[in-house]
Amino acid sequence: MSAVTYLEAIGQAIREEMRRDEAVFLLGEDVGNYGGAFKVSAGLLEEFGSERVIDTPMAEAAIIGSAVGAALMGMRPIAEMQFIDFITCGFDQIINMASKMYWRAGMPVPIVIRGPSGGGTKGGPFHSASPEAWFFHTPGIKVVVPATAYDAKGMLKAAVRDNNPVLYLEHKLLYRLPELREELPEEDYIVPLGKAIIRRDGEDMTVLTYGAMVHQCLKAAQTLEEEDSLEIEVIDLRSLSPLDSEAILESVKRTNKVLIVHEDTLTGGIGAELSAILAADLFEYLDGPITRVAAPDVPFPFAPPLEAAYLPNAEKILTAARQLAAY
Amino acid sequence: MSTEKLLQIYYFMRLTRTVEDRTRTLFLQGRVVGGVYTAQGHEATTVGAAMTLRDGDCIVPQHRDLGMHFVRGSSPRAVMCQWLSRGNSPTLGRDGQLHIGDMHHGIVPSISMLGESLPVACGVALTMKMRKRSSIVLASCGDGATNTGPFHEALNFASVQKLPIVFVIENNGYAYSTPGSRQFAVQNLSDRALAYAMPGETVDGNDVLAVFAAVERAGEHARSGKGPALVECKTFRVRGHSEADKADYVPKELREEWLAKDPIKRFEAYLSGENILTEAEKAGIEARVKAAVNDAVTFAEQGPDADPATVTDYLYAPDGPIAIVGEPDAEDPRYVNALDSRTGKPFTTMAAATINTPEEVVRL
Numbered sequence: 001m002s003a004v005t006y007l008e009a010i011g012q013a014i015r016e017e018m019r020r021d022e023a024v025f026l027l028g029e030d031v032g033n034y035g036g037a038f039k040v041s042a043g044l045l046e047e048f049g050s051e052r053v054i055d056t057p058m059a060e061a062a063i064i065g066s067a068v069g070a071a072l073m074g075m076r077p078i079a080e081m082q083f084i085d086f087i088t089c090g091f092d093q094i095i096n097m098a099s100k101m102y103w104r105a106g107m108p109v110p111i112v113i114r115g116p117s118g119g120g121t122k123g124g125p126f127h128s129a130s131p132e133a134w135f136f137h138t139p140g141i142k143v144v145v146p147a148t149a150y151d152a153k154g155m156l157k158a159a160v161r162d163n164n165p166v167l168y169l170e171h172k173l174l175y176r177l178p179e180l181r182e183e184l185p186e187e188d189y190i191v192p193l194g195k196a197i198i199r200r201d202g203e204d205m206t207v208l209t210y211g212a213m214v215h216q217c218l219k220a221a222q223t224l225e226e227e228d229s230l231e232i233e234v235i236d237l238r239s240l241s242p243l244d245s246e247a248i249l250e251s252v253k254r255t256n257k258v259l260i261v262h263e264d265t266l267t268g269g270i271g272a273e274l275s276a277i278l279a280a281d282l283f284e285y286l287d288g289p290i291t292r293v294a295a296p297d298v299p300f301p302f303a304p305p306l307e308a309a310y311l312p313n314a315e316k317i318l319t320a321a322r323q324l325a326a327y
Numbered sequence: 328m329s330t331e332k333l334l335q336i337y338y339f340m341r342l343t344r345t346v347e348d349r350t351r352t353l354f355l356q357g358r359v360v361g362g363v364y365t366a367q368g369h370e371a372t373t374v375g376a377a378m379t380l381r382d383g384d385c386i387v388p389q390h391r392d393l394g395m396h397f398v399r400g401s402s403p404r405a406v407m408c409q410w411l412s413r414g415n416s417p418t419l420g421r422d423g424q425l426h427i428g429d430m431h432h433g434i435v436p437s438i439s440m441l442g443e444s445l446p447v448a449c450g451v452a453l454t455m456k457m458r459k460r461s462s463i464v465l466a467s468c469g470d471g472a473t474n475t476g477p478f479h480e481a482l483n484f485a486s487v488q489k490l491p492i493v494f495v496i497e498n499n500g501y502a503y504s505t506p507g508s509r510q511f512a513v514q515n516l517s518d519r520a521l522a523y524a525m526p527g528e529t530v531d532g533n534d535v536l537a538v539f540a541a542v543e544r545a546g547e548h549a550r551s552g553k554g555p556a557l558v559e560c561k562t563f564r565v566r567g568h569s570e571a572d573k574a575d576y577v578p579k580e581l582r583e584e585w586l587a588k589d590p591i592k593r594f595e596a597y598l599s600g601e602n603i604l605t606e607a608e609k610a611g612i613e614a615r616v617k618a619a620v621n622d623a624v625t626f627a628e629q630g631p632d633a634d635p636a637t638v639t640d641y642l643y644a645p646d647g648p649i650a651i652v653g654e655p656d657a658e659d660p661r662y663v664n665a666l667d668s669r670t671g672k673p674f675t676t677m678a679a680a681t682i683n684t685p686e687e688v689v690r691l
Contacts, residue, residue, distance in 0.1 A: 023651060025457075051457055057487060062446045062480035069450020072430050074651035074664055075457075077450070092477070096438050097447060104422040105436045106667035106674065107429060108644035139642055163644040163663055 003183050007175035009149040010040050010114075013156035014078060016188070018048055021076060024160055027054040027063055028080030028115075037082050038116055038175055060090030067111045068098050076160055081115030084169060085129040098165040099140030108163040114156070116172035117145075118212055118263055119311055123172075124302035130211075130264035130295075135167050136240050136273070142166040142193055143240040147174070147214040149182040151238060154191030162193060171212040180215075196244035198251070202231035205325060206251045207317075208274055209261040210237040217261050219314040220321060230325055240270055248274070249281055256287040259321055261312055266294040288327035293320045328539075330603050336378055336535055337598060338612050340370040340591050343394040345616045346403055349624060350410050354570050358628075360412035361423050363570040366391035368533065369497055371590030372560040373467075374398055375538030376495050379546050380465060383653055385433035385455075387448040387466040389441060390425055391497065391564075395467065400432050400677045403623035413630030417676040419669060420633025429674035430652045431665065442468055442475030445494070449481050452490035452555075458651065463491040463549045465542070471502025473516055482555070486523040489554035493545040496557065497532065499564035500585075504576045520557040532560030533590040536597075562590070641669045 004012065017024045025048075026041060032055040035042030045053040056063050060081065067077040081087045087094070094113065101109045119128035135143045142164055146152040152170070159166040174180055199214060200221050209217045214236045221232035233251055237244065252258050258278055260271040271292040278290055293312045301310050347365040354363045366373065373394030377386060380399065388395045393406065408416035409423055417427040418436075428434030435451065437444050448466035455462045472478055473496055485492050496516045500507060513519065520527025526548055530541040538560055545556035563585035567574035574582075598604035649664045650657035658673070660666045667674050 023649070054453075054488075057480070057483055059480035059484060061443070061477040062449060062484040065443065065446020065477065065481070066450035066453055066484065069435070069447040069452070070454045071450070072435060072447070073451055073454035073653070074430075074649050074657070075450075075454050076649070092440050092443050093446065096440050097443055100422075100438075101436075102644045103642055104418045104426065105428065106417075106419075106641070106669050107436075108649060108664050110644075110649060142643075163646060163649060 003181035004149055005176050006149045006152050006180045007038060007040055009153040009184060010156055010170060011042065012184070013153040013160070014041065015044060015047070017157055017160045018044070018052060023074060023076045024078065025052040025054065025075065026078045026080065027056050027066065029056055029058055029063075029082045031055060031080050036080065038172065041080070060086050061093055064090035064093035064113060065097065067113070068093060068101070068109055071109045071111045072107060076110050078112045078114060078160065081113065083127050083129070084115040084117040084131055085126050087113065087115065087131055094135070094141060094165065094167075095138055099138050102164065103140055109165050110163045112156070112159045112166050112168050114168035114170060116175070117169040118171040118173055119300055119307060120173040120212065122302070122304060122307065125299045128300040130262070132169060132240055133264055133269050136270055140165065142242065143169070144193055144238060145169045145171070145211045145240060146238060147171070147211055147236050149180055150184060151191050153184055154189050155193065155238065158190040158193050161190065166193070169211065173212050191238070194239045194242040194244060196235050196237045196239070196247040198233060198247075199236045200232065200234040202233035203255055204230045205232050205257040205259060205321060206255045207232055207234045207259045207261060207321070208237060208248060209234065210240065211263060213261045213263050213312060216312065216314045217317055220317040223314070223318055224321055228322065228325065232321065245277060248277070252278060252282055253285050256285055257324055257327070258286070259291045259293065259317070259324055261293045261317055263295060263312060265297050266292060267297050269294055288324050291320050291324045293317050332378070333598060333603055334608065334612070336374055336539075337594060337604065338615065339374045339378070339394060339397050340535065340594065341612060341616050342397055342403070342619060343370050343374060344591060345620050346406060346623070347393060349620050351570060353410065353624070359410050363410070364390045364424060364568070365566060365570070366393060366564070368563050368565045368585060368590065369499065370394050371535035371594065372495070372497050372532040372538050372562050375535040376465060376467070376542040376558070376560070378539055379543040381462070383433070383460065383462040385435065385451050385462070385464045387435045387437070387444045387451065387464060388425070389437050389444065389467050389469060389472070390439070391469065392467055393425060395465070396425060396434065399434055401427060401434065402677060403619050404626045405676050407623040407627035408630055411627045411630070412633065413627055414633040415630045417674065419637070427676045429676050431658055431674060432677050434676065442472035442477045444468070445481035446477050446484070448492055449484050449488070449490055452485065452492045453488065454651070455491055456488070458654070460653065461550055462653070463493060463546055465493050465495060467495040467497060469502065470496065470498040470500070470507055470510060470516060473519060474510055482519065482523045482525070482557070485555040486525050489552065491549040491552070492555040493542060493549050494555060494557045495542060496559045497562060498559055499562050501564055501568070501577065503568040503572070515559055517557055517559040525555050525557055527557040527559070529559040529561060532562030533588045533593060535590060535594050644668070
């Protein structure tokens, strides 16, 4: 078996889940004939037919709403947003329909909403979104953000089998990244939702991050080891809702310093909530200010110099980590 | 139509009206929690449309569709527990009004964002189509909701996919205070069907037999695999948007004109004229209606308050197998979606589960 990309891992997960369970089906814009804007679903129409791989009109409320209706009937739909930015067009279906259904009516809504998120591809203000904070704030929907091919496959399988709405955010920059190619197990496996993973051990500082920033943080940690003799622990949160608070607290109790890194904007982001949890639970363990590296509070810019200025990267992480280490 | 069926229709119309009248009284007494949205004048539309359905069909109702709820099996007890915000209501006090339903009885619970239920109806119908069933979905909305994006997305998607849905538009003249003339430029809302290449028809929404006939025609179309159809029922909201709304923006003559066209009085006159509804029969139905309503109010008033200790419970559905609704054994309690796992019992929206007089449950 050859090593697969992050994108191929997603495609494998959809294919295997559709083979395993006839209740699973895929719907979205251009997912059938065209195989998806990024070719995630290439070949699925040929294998499963147009009843289970449904090309929809350009209508996100119809896509997500139909997924909800089918899920109420016991199906397990996967709804693709062509770019995750367009999830706003189906916002009400997620916030008011899907996420509140079990809590108020007792009926499960097992849907997965997935799509390419994140920047760094010169996508500009409407093709670069990191929408996690809106849904992180919303009770009743799980939010997951895989950073590796292994997790991409295992978490999507877990999401499909979950009995709740799950927002599964793929990072489009990782789709075909050669260094993320990985041999995946032959046998069926899942990565349970709600569990973080330590990507690199260390005792001098904890870095909390997720998505594409995991790789920027690992790069920075490597430099800090080589140039500063600092041992940085990098935690890939993977699952934002539910959040693995236990893993976070356990690590920061040991390292006493914490740097939070995300691609999304700063204010009201995931980092803000992590900061509040740490301040409340580990006030006496902290040997330095809780520090955040995030995008500035402006919309996502288009021109390459602006995009570079906007996105967090290993260099910015390095600067912040050195300041915190010296505190 | 059989005499028995005509009398069932009459019974459900009377039950709907009487439950709403009582709800208003309870509201004025300060016993109802939150806003009260009723539908006096809609009974021919809601009952007439739902009476066309068969076993296995689903409804996707809106906030003024109490008549549909009753025809399809929601119990007056469940409804009254919702109005009084009881801890044993189908939503355990987590939601109010007519936001109830469960899929094993084919009722999608509505939300307040009107129009948003219609895409959900598409998903229910899509499943029926994928499972090769001859069932249909009856999805309703008001004139106001026809102006929303989801309405148009749903009609378009349903038509492209040839989904078995009957869209019923209850055009009652006003979206809150805004008259039709300020909402849309078309003469009839059934004109909207043209844009989606589906049959569309406008009927007198206060004539229950006309509604029944039109929705049945649309249902035959949908059931035969030809795709969705649309029926506009022209009726009138003779009261306010909610009971807090005096509706003084409605011209007095207009309201009086529609009050004179009251759908229940009209149907009653027809039934009497045909010698179907005798005085004795009418008295018998009134007694049954009164008993059901009294029972519901007593039941709700004796229900517990919602338990504050449960406010953060049941956010996520538990793990476990999920059944495809409508297939053999789907109501087996081993399935997560067969049981309300918050109570460990089957869903309690329904008459059979909550009321002792089984005539409330009508399966046609």
